[in-house]
Amino acid sequence: MRWVGDVFLLIGAAFSFLGALGLVRMPDVFNRIQTGTKAVTLGALSFLLGIGFLHPEWWTKLVCIGGFILVTSPVSSSALARAFLIAGVRPWRAPEDREAPAREEG
Amino acid sequence: MTEVSPRLSQYVVGFAAGMLLWVLLTGTSDGQELLAGVLVVAATMAVAGPRLAILGGVRLVPSAAVALVAYLGYFFYALVRANLDVARRVLSPSLPIRPAVVEVRTGLKSRLGRLLLANSITLTPGTLSVDVRGDRILVHWIDASPGTDLESATRRIAAGFERHIRGFLQ
Numbered sequence: 001m002r003w004v005g006d007v008f009l010l011i012g013a014a015f016s017f018l019g020a021l022g023l024v025r026m027p028d029v030f031n032r033i034q035t036g037t038k039a040v041t042l043g044a045l046s047f048l049l050g051i052g053f054l055h056p057e058w059w060t061k062l063v064c065i066g067g068f069i070l071v072t073s074p075v076s077s078s079a080l081a082r083a084f085l086i087a088g089v090r091p092w093r094a095p096e097d098r099e100a101p102a103r104e105e106g
Numbered sequence: 107m108t109e110v111s112p113r114l115s116q117y118v119v120g121f122a123a124g125m126l127l128w129v130l131l132t133g134t135s136d137g138q139e140l141l142a143g144v145l146v147v148a149a150t151m152a153v154a155g156p157r158l159a160i161l162g163g164v165r166l167v168p169s170a171a172v173a174l175v176a177y178l179g180y181f182f183y184a185l186v187r188a189n190l191d192v193a194r195r196v197l198s199p200s201l202p203i204r205p206a207v208v209e210v211r212t213g214l215k216s217r218l219g220r221l222l223l224a225n226s227i228t229l230t231p232g233t234l235s236v237d238v239r240g241d242r243i244l245v246h247w248i249d250a251s252p253g254t255d256l257e258s259a260t261r262r263i264a265a266g267f268e269r270h271i272r273g274f275l276q
Contacts (some may be wrong), residue, residue, distance in 0.1 A: 015189055015193070018189075018192065018193050018196050018197070019192075021196050021197075022192060022195075022196040025196055025201060026196075026201075026203070027201075027203075028205075030205065030234065030236075030246045031203060031205055031246075031248060033234060034192070034232070034233075034234045034246065034248055035192050035195075035196055037228060037229070037234070038185075038188045038189055038192050038229060039189055039192050039193070039196075041185070041229060042185055042186065042188075042189045057133075060129075060130040060131070060133045061130065061131065061133070063130055064127065064130050064131060070225075070229075071225070073229075074224070074225040074228035074229055074235070075221075075225065077228055077234060078224060078225075078228055078234070078235045078236060078237075081234055081235075081236045081246060082236050082237045085207075085236055085237065085244075091205055091206070091207055091246060092205060093205065093206070094203065094204040094205070
């Protein structure tokens with residue numbers, strides 16, 4: 001039980017790290033939101049699962065927290081992305097796609 | 107099996123969700139705790155019920171439970187795949203991304219259904235819901251091949267989820 005929990009904590013840390021690395025490496029705000037949301041959501045769930053193995057008596061509250069994260073995390077990401085698009089931030093395009101007309105959104 | 111009207115449905119679903127939250131938070135199935143929960147949730151529903159119209163889209167048929175479980179399984183599979191996908195892209199030195207903004211179409215009618223679909227799209231490989239406009243969802247796609255049109259984007263991004271969500275939401 002102890003080491004299964006530790007493994008999940010380690011996985012959570014690894015995905016959170018990948019999310020942070022994505023924030024540094026990605027070229028624009030939309031791609032950063034993408035990596036940030038996905039990696040950090042699964043990282044947080046993995047943390048919760050690991051804590052569930054270490055403290056089985058907490059699992060009901062952990063389920064509540066996990067459900068809350070799953071519902072709110074994508075909503076906040078979409079709200080941020082929508083705000084950036086409305087504010088006029090154009091999504092970054094790969095060099096080979098630059099000639100193709102990007103979608104015009106206002 | 108007839109479907110329950112949206113107005114009744116929103117109270118039933120709200121009450122069930124409230125009781126589930128109560129039981130998870132108290133962590134017991136003790137009779138007195140449950141009774142207190144029924145009272146608290148009933149009072150909450152009496153106050154908040156009319157504003158919970160968003161819950162009216164839930165289909166209260168027995169097959170909905172099966173569809174919900176199938177959706178959750180599909181969702182977690184997609185979530186794990188999304189993360190391996192992100193890990194691959196972030197770690198590869200050439201940063202293989204080819205982002206574009208595309209539109210997908212949804213046949214889901216209820217607001218809750220569209221919310222759930224948009225959320226699911228955000229947490230799956232390479233896609234981020236940006237906006238919902240009527241029956242179109244605007245999606246930032248990290249790996250869009252050139253010349254992707256509405257139909258193929260809908261098929262590749264939304265169709266799988268929509269099939270599952272349709273089982274328990276209108």
